[in-house]
Amino acid sequence: MNTTISLPPDPEITPAVIAKHGITPDEYELIQKILGRKPNFTELGIFSVMWSEHCSYKNSKPELKKFPTTGPTVLVKAGEENAGVIDIGDGWGMAFKMESHNHPSAIEPFQGAATGVGGIIRDIFTMGARPVFNLNSLRFGPITGNSPSVKTNRRLFSGVVAGIAHYGNCIGIPTIGGEVYFDESYEGNPLVNVFCLGVLKHEEIARGAAKGIGNPVFYVGAETGRDGLAGAAFASRELTEESKQDRPAVQVGDPFKEKLLLEACLELLTTDAVAGIQDMGAAGLTCSTCETASRGGTGVEIDLAKVPKRETGMTPYEIMLSESQERMLIIVEKGKEHIVKEIFEKWDLPYAEVGVVKDDGMMRVKVGDVTVAEIPARQLADEAPIYHRETKAKPAPKPLCEIPKTDVGLALGKLLADPSIASKQWVYRQYDHMVRDGTMVLPGSDAAVFIVREANKILASTSDCNAIYCSLDPREGARLAVAEAARNLACSGAVPLAVTDNLNFGNPHKPENFWQLRECVEGVAEGCVAFNTPVTGGNVSLYNENPSGAIDPTPTIGMVGIIKDESHVTTSAFKDAGDAVILLGELGDEMGGSHYLKVLFGRKEGVPPRIDFAKEIVLQNTLRDLIAKGLVKSAHDCAEGGLAVTLAESCICGEQTLGAEIDFGTTGLAPELLLYNESQTRVVISAAPENAEAVLKLAKAGGIAARRIGTVGGAQLAVKADGNEQRWKIAELSDTWYGSISSCMSEA
């Protein structure tokens, strides 16, 4: 479309205008110092997005430094580029990252979630990697019942899932795993964290730096419109009733365009035409120009008159702050412009030469001959003020004085029906999780497993975080999240390699919230050190609040591991009648923070389970040894709902359902404690009967408690202990578990 630019007189910059941009008086002082003058309106807008939490991490940066980020496999470190890169052997690497789209999804769930997927995919192919799979980690308010808020939660949930499906399915990247939780704390403020992983050869790693003075700067991809104006700033505020006025912040995604962009960029990166490449995500053109200049130690000058636009009469402010999707900035080697043109014409995509790399360190924005903004790039991109926020510890959780009793038989059905525990089939059935022909373990097992054929590598991946634990004890909860992720990988036969995290918290100005953030970061760091999994990148989402307070602290962990041999791929479902059922680890007795308490009594309280990393590592190593020896037919870790839920899921989560006869003998534990405690470092495995003895011997030799607890088979799950017996019909457990979410969602 042919377009004109409006150059209206700049609105006056009053204290109110400054405040509306989320800029504090001190920050405004700093801006004036950097510029040596007052900013104009466009410049003020540029500072406001670049210095928002979403882009600058001004509240969280000192905390993020606590993560371990190095290691022999790290090819690109966290923070250097759009995503970290990890060596997976034979000259291949993987780039992966997680990103949040919480606030956009609260306003418009379908497009909010869809554009979140689009954004994280761009971060990955910007690195030169071909995206091979996605994960998603979602949290909503409760979906059972009929209150207006429950209906809203259902609408958000179904919209988010449909949006992720729309984008991922169309672009042809399988969504192979993730997690979904439902809890009151997410009412009105859902969490939508999306993850993408791509693979590349080591020599294919692309950089987001504006290198080479005089090199032309190209804009490629979709035209710029007024969508998502200042979305990054928006994501850095609390959601209020007034947020609905922020409606222009909604962006619409076009996965088809992104597919073209992905293919065109990867094709271009195989040539020698690219000096630097950067996606336009949050803060669009602003962020990509000043970041590439800052990384390159150069300046970038662009002419907005040359930027492809979808609407007429946009102002420089609007163009610079637009968050239109599916756009990239490419620094092209001078003389190679024709290569860009050929490839983007082949893919029928808009492109334009909009600027040039300069040696003066400035980000200069012009409209024709008129300069409309001129800011030192490095200060803008990297020198946002850093805040050391006040913290205030919440009181430590009180131990439970008694464990409430209920019908232990009925309790299992209620737990399996709880949407946080129930099968997520309703969700993943809507995702194309098989495209690209590599999904060896489909969604529904402990970890998703994908074979990257071109690299001949088998990767396992999972995302985890039990936010109940984090709300009770943020540090321990974060440690537990990392341990659970590693355990899920071990259950699939994988060795953990690296981590990406998404830190979802409330308003950091409230000292309790900031304390939670700090505790969680330190907990994640401890976990990552223990499992030798460097953090390669991630995302921080603050201001997740609703009128009744902050969300539960939710440091989502995305972990990736590698499976050395195809024969080691293991799933959680029992395989054959007659197989021995073996518990690796102790019977456990910790009930604090359990789903038993939450689902049956509405109580989120107690001291969450403790994790002993040394013991956990022994367990995981032992399990991998047993798997490598071919002794393990299934492995499933104990998590929400304890042993009873683990056993039931192993019975019903496979292609066929199988019962099991379990006998714990004498335990001395009350039945509800035995069945539903959530102590860590436990895995239920099954093994051919003739191998049971060998498994027990090897486990004990490895230093891990192990006991045979029963046999697979029959049409019931039967559990005997201390002279009591419980029996459940497998068909009923299966119907409950598979049907729960879809029956919630079929209500109006």
Place this chain on the structure above:
Amino acid sequence: MKAAVIRFPGSNCDQDCHYALQHVFGVSTDYVWHKESSLKGYDLVVLPGGFSYGDYLRCGAIARFSPIMKAVTDYANHGGLLIGICNGFQVLTESRLLPGALVRNRSLHFICEHRFLRVGATDNPFLNAAQPGQVLNIPIAHGEGNYTADEATLAELTANRQILLRYSDEKGVVSDATNPNGSLQNIAGICNAARNVFGLMPHPERACEARLGSTDGNLVFQSILNHLGVRAVA
């Protein structure tokens, strides 16, 4: 033998089809870009799954007018073997190379899962390696796979034994309970009257390796090889 996999800009199962033919069956296979206009020298043409041109408006509607589709139509009208999988099936109905139409799943949801299919007629190039009534396990992944046609068309399809695959249960029983998307008579795949054009919603190329859960998709490719008198060399 030589095969072509057509590549629309939004195709996303093109590599999977290419892999199945080239690496599982050893068939020399080319990608053919949608802007090309010739299909000379090919013994098999595949329209792969995906979202051809974003699948805006209707699935396959815009693809129908891409330059390569003229060549595809000529090729089919001269008896060339043509198979359209998922989005490829939608392109075939939009192009009127197969009768009927594919509309939104009755649940309105995209559905991705393994499904059982009951084989109908086998006297054709696409399922001659199977037994009539045999049950195949092949995944589906679509939002608009709900096959519909008027009564006359349906009568013709039936009379000419053009209904090649129906959604069934594990034992081959075809019923509404085994219908994932609301398809007329559980139709999952049909061929044209001349028996050289086959369209199906399930993805045989996703069922070619045991490590991915099923090898039943191989029957389709094996049938084509049988028909052409070629032996797999992979």
Place this chain on the structure above:
Amino acid sequence: MKARVTVMPKKSVLDPQGVAVRNAIATHGFPQVQSVRIGKVMEIEIEGAGADAEARLHDICTDLLSNPVIEDYVLEIEA
């Protein structure tokens, strides 16, 4: 010149989306809604087309904008 094309599913064709919306409206407390049919509407702006523009639009309607197997269209020219 402006044109408006309305494409509706044929009466004989099942409209799953329409059925779903009808049920949603009914449970939304408005059971008097008997049926809903859902189609598409396209607003087209044309500049500098010749006298045959309308005829060509009809071609485009049958070839591209609707699928005659399952849909009917109405073309309105709004000057």
Place this chain on the structure above:
Amino acid sequence: MKARVTVMPKKSVLDPQGVAVRNAIATHGFPQVQSVRIGKVMEIEIEGAGADAEARLHDICTDLLSNPVIEDYVLEIEA
């Protein structure tokens, strides 16, 4: 009573579908088409509704049939 609801994407909101169709029409030999915007149209049949039917339909339009964040609707009552 019959009602007709037309839902269109808001002017400033990207309409990828409209853009794709415009491009398809242009390559179909009709480049004079400047722009296409695509919306939904719903034909609703109602029986035995009270006097407040129109008001209730407006509620349903904002709650269910359109997404006010990105779309506008028009409700027409056809007797």
